[in-house]
Amino acid sequence: MIDMFRRRFISVMVILLLIISGCNNRQETSSTNEAGDQVITIRAQTFGDEQTRIQNLEEAAKELNEQLKAENKKIQVKLETSSFDGSWEEYRRQFILAFKSKNEPDIFLTGHEDIAWLAKGDYILPLDELKDSEAYRDVYPTLWESVTWNGHIWGALQDTEARPIFYRKDVLKQLGWTDEEIESLPEKVKNGEFTVDDMTRVAKEAIDQGLVQWGILHRPVNGPEFHMIAKNFGAQLYDPKEDKLVFDKEAILESLRYFESLTQKEKVTPESMTSMEWKNVHQMMIDGKALFWYGGIWNIFNYMDQGAEFDYLMENFGFTLVPATEKGGTPMTLSHPIVHTVSSQTVHPDLVIRLLELVAKPEYQAKHSVETFHLPIHERGSEVEQFKNDEFLSQITYMLDYTTFLPNHADFNKYGDAYFNAIQSVEIGKKTPEEALKDMEVQIQNDLGDTIIIK
The missing domain is CATH 3.40.190.10 (Periplasmic binding protein-like II)
Incomplete structure (x- = not known):
């Protein structure tokens, strides 16, 4: 009981801090490092105890910086992450408050069923280009339904599961x-x-x-x-x-x-x-x-x-x-896919999308799946040895052929x-x-x- 009250107290304090910090100008998201590169801050928020979602984003950000160097671009990305410890209702509420104060994360992880109100309220960007990108080319076809609303794709699939x-x-x-x-x-x-x-x-x-x-x-x-x-x-x-x-x-x-x-x-x-x-x-x-x-x-x-x-x-x-x-x-x-959504107020949507394409790599998918007992979003993730060798998950993957989703409403x-x-x-x-x-x-x-x- 004490833990429950402590979590709620922390959640309320987080919401209040977001409101107080709302005076920050969202445009002030970049600086310059010693090498003279422009350092662009991208903020990502996840939910709950499953830290591999954050760890994978951090590793993907390192890869993105290596790519930017190889492309001779004087840009580097600084990823700031946080994980919300509270109820889903509190999590959604703090995002709305943060958005109104222009202090929301660029990447907001949530359940796919939140897409409708997020899109309808102009909180997030459509991500139709993901469906045709190389990173998401072999996503299990049924999963696209879960991130579709009003004819558009609104979320980058992060992981999925089944209920047997x-x-x-x-x-x-x-x-x-x-x-x-x-x-x-x-x-x-x-x-x-x-x-x-x-x-x-x-x-x-x-x-x-x-x-x-x-x-x-x-x-x-x-x-x-x-x-x-x-x-x-x-x-x-x-x-x-x-x-x-x-x-x-x-x-x-x-x-x-x-x-x-x-x-x-x-x-x-x-x-x-x-x-x-x-x-x-x-x-x-x-x-x-x-x-x-x-x-x-x-x-x-x-x-x-x-x-x-x-x-x-x-x-x-x-x-x-x-x-x-x-x-x-x-x-x-x-299935209840967890998805990354992109704030409609993000200053650098191109870099955010590149980051989300990288975090969909098979090895990240397999690592998260095995460590937290989820399923990859695409076939390549299920073909990684780490996943194939998992006695439990490897016998469950077929269930995605029989899966359904909650409505996006x-x-x-x-x-x-x-x-x-x-x-x-x-x-x-x-x-x-x-x-x-x-x-x-x-x-x-x-x-x-x-x-x-x-x-």
Whole structure:
């Protein structure tokens, strides 16, 4: 609790300092070094604890300076970096305040779903040239969708991931599954032979036999996995032609019935799931007290941070796509690419873009992926030996062929809040799926008005 308050205090102080320092003239971003070169300052901000994003930018800046020397240009780049330690909401707010005071970073790293409001508010520059650049030539094609809004590219892809189902192989073994059956589960999911109903059935068997305390766990707080589940039940969330969100009532109702089944009927998921602590949820999976987990590939990092050994995790966990809802259906996952955006007020966009092209190099992609359990944005990154030799990541990359994304819409967070409220009310048994759906519709109509299509 103390750490939480300390982080929030630091975040507030950072925001205040940005406002106070706003009197600085943004044009004053260059100086001259002893060699007579013009030294141009580029500022980059990232989010969270994953320091390789900063380290890779720093290495790329060194390469850029070497290139500028080789080109006989009397220019050098000085990169100033910072990493924000607070909530995503605070992170976004401090960028807006800094932008208004002309003190924002030139490079602002964020989740792809922020692109719409950043672009709509003229906070960032379009980066269409990246799609045709050599540095991004072999980006996995589906990933471009995540940085596209209003017909333009607005972000330089930094990394991506997938959200698989984690399953305890040792528990399935105790249920009587053979080694072959356990290892072939991902293939059966790919072929539509094993569905979400099968997952619930197996989870129930494991509980009934006393092998686990819970059968299926999902994230305890609002977030992308819930929308992945809705999309798995066929929900359309966004109409890009109209640039409007979509409230797909029939599909959302089916997803709410699924959450009701997990918690109230089959009781394979605790009804208090949405009020649990992250560390406790992770620990249940580490300790083998739960069978299935709607997770993200970076959770391996979380598990190791809580004391689990990598070899233990690889021995006892398997990973598969989210099963289809019907036999013969197509499984899925969801990715949440992290992207670098470029401030519309940057003084040297040409140098900033060159830096972002360099940081996309395969070796940087592989290093970040392996150290933080993410996936590279392009094929060359997945072909680096460091990545290919990673026992976990190399078996996950295929999931990008089945991935989907959150909508790039300025008001999607409001929609997400309404959906999470509905899920929570159903899981604790306060409302039926039908009641929760009706209340959700009222909430999104109040919050979103004519910016949402009721389907």
